[in-house]
Amino acid sequence: MKNLNEYFGSNIRDKNIVVTGGTTGIGKATAELLVSLGAKVLIFGRDHEDFNAALEEITTNYPDAELYGAPADVTNEDDIKKILDIVDLEMGGIDILINNAALSAQGITDSDDWKYVIDTNIKGYIDFAQQAVSRMKSQKSGHIINVGSMSAEVRNPESTIYVTTKTAINGFTAALRKEINPFGIKVSLIEPGAVMSDMQPGTKEEQREKIEKMEMLDADDIAMSILYTLSQPKRCDIVSMQIRPLLQII
Known part of the structure; x- marks a missing residue:
């Protein structure tokens, strides 16, 4: 077995990594972890204050x-172009994409937006995956991680729209892996259970209490799962991973 520092850093160091929704929650925790291992990381989110706060903290x-980032x-098509310009002109390409930007939603009887x-949680993933693949094909390598949700399995009736989007991501990831595997590009699905984030109901203090009770995960837990997935040798392909709080019975 390699030295663990080398094991977890060898596939990360000097890699160009894009984290969608990288300004809060899972995305921010993942970006900070990858930066700490020497990656070149691009983050973005739609909220200007969240972006500036994440940039300053990291x-x-x-x-x-x-x-x-920006x-x-x-x-938004103009925003997508802005991010891709940074990828191409400032970073010099993309080695890893972590599709994470998503919004919560209730059922069709409670949701107006x-x-x-749907555009954020499904089209956003597809758009960035397509752009990443177009850049990864020529280098015959790359890794796309789609952050899904256990909601795709639980199918809670109070969040029909969100369940729909995460079920779509589950299927999209499985088919995408078969499509682009011949190009040497890995595709992995990470499906967390309840994780402390702005998407969860309750105050931050209430969410921290759930973490203490082992009813909720911390964003760092998912960041470490993503790191483990990215750290595997080329021969080893982690197709999917489900991470649940110990006492969240699903």
Whole structure:
């Protein structure tokens, strides 16, 4: 067995990584972890304050970090072009895509903005995956991680729209892997249970209490799962991973 520092860092160091929805929650925790291992990371999110706060916190913790990004919305074509320009002109390409930008939603009887949620949670994933693959094909390597949700399995009736989007991501990931595997590109699905985030009901303090009770995960738990997935040798392909809080009975 290799030295663990080398094991977890060898596939990360100096890689160009894009994290959609990288300004809060799972995305931010993942970006900070990858930066700490020497990756060049691009983050973005639609909220300007969240973006600036994430940028400041990560660069404060890691002054030598190569961190890129801008406020951007995955449903906006001009914003997508802005992010891709940074990828191509400043970073010099993309090795890893972590599709994470998503919104919560209730059922069809309670949701008025469900079309925007669909565009964010499904179209946003497809758009960035397509752009990543177009850049990865020539290098015969790459890794796309789609962050899904256990909601695709639980199918809670109070969140029909969200369940629909995460079920779609489950199927999209499985088919995409078969499509682009011949190009040497890995595709993995990470499906968390309840994770502390802005998408969860309740205050931050209430969510921290759930973490203490082992009824909820911390965003760092998912970041570590993503790191483990990315750290495997080329011969080893983690297709899907489900991570649940110990006492969240699903």
